[in-house]
Amino acid sequence: MRATYSPLHFKPAIESASDAQCLACHKEVLEDKPRVASPAGVKAADSLAWYQRTSTYSGDQDTFHRRHLTTPLAKKLMNLKCNTCHQGHDPREEAPGSSATAAPQSDNAFTLRKQVNPETTCLKCHGQMPAKEIMGLPGPWHEVKEMFQNDCLTCHAAIRTKRHQVTYLNAEAIEAMAVAGKESKTADDVCYGCHGGRSWYRIAYPYARNAWPGMGDITPEWALQRPQHSESRFLKAEPKP
Structure with a gap:
């Protein structure tokens, strides 16, 4: 107690x-590890x-x-802590x-x-990608990705370039891994993996619109209620000159 x-x-x-x-x-x-085999006898090593x-x-x-x-992937791309x-x-x-x-026992609601709180934690990396509603893509990413060479940086090399600048992510490693995947056409596994590819929810996370170089003055309607910067507890300290 x-x-x-x-x-x-x-x-x-x-x-x-x-x-x-x-x-x-x-x-x-x-310290806990998965079972070597399921109760039905299926070995973990024999299944994916x-x-x-x-x-x-x-x-x-x-x-x-x-x-x-x-x-290895968590250590390379993420910097999650228990209190994240x-x-x-x-x-x-x-x-x-x-x-x-x-609340009383009689409160069925x-x-x-x-x-x-999954809305402010899990949803960040396990929400849907609003490909059509926000990015204007002709369809869901898994259906149209070949049109963009399976590479998110086809567009995002110049759009929303100030990204991942939060303490729970390793921004440089994420960007480097996405660039490295261009030749093998696996770049979207890095980006889409956390932006719709591993979605557990039917909604998308409302990411903050941190200002980036060349950002337009007009805010689109879908972004009017978005915060202008990431949560304060996750902001990286600006390097001193």
Whole structure:
């Protein structure tokens, strides 16, 4: 019970908590490994998980947290921390009737609290790509990508060029990997992988419109409600002259 109410599970302490502090109690999230074989006897080595089918992933099947924190791809392209997604939660609100201030058991509309808010975390990399609505493409990317040589940089070498400048991504590595994939025509696995290719939701994430060189003065209608810069907690410190 004392650990449940540790200050690290609440704001503001969670915002500055280090991975070492979190993993002191939750180290099992990195130590657990997938089963060698399923209960039905299917060996993991003889089957491919969905993420193993992409050109950007290499290695054996791995667990959710390890794929986001410790695999070669995660270390190369991402810089995720425990508190990138986990921003603390009040255990008194986990279920209805759990405390004097929680929703009553009779409240059928109550939704159990999640450990993270997927709308502000998971959706960033697992949302849909609004290819037609925003980019004006003639169809979904997986249907029209050959028209663009399977290369997002065909257009995005000059459009929205200030991207990935957040602390939880390695911007230089992402750009370099996308450029390296141009010859093999696998560049879109890098970009599309996080912009629709691994979508778990039916909606898209409303990315901030960080100003880029040559950006027009007119804001399109679909972007009127978009923020003008990324979330403050993820902004990179500007290098001092």
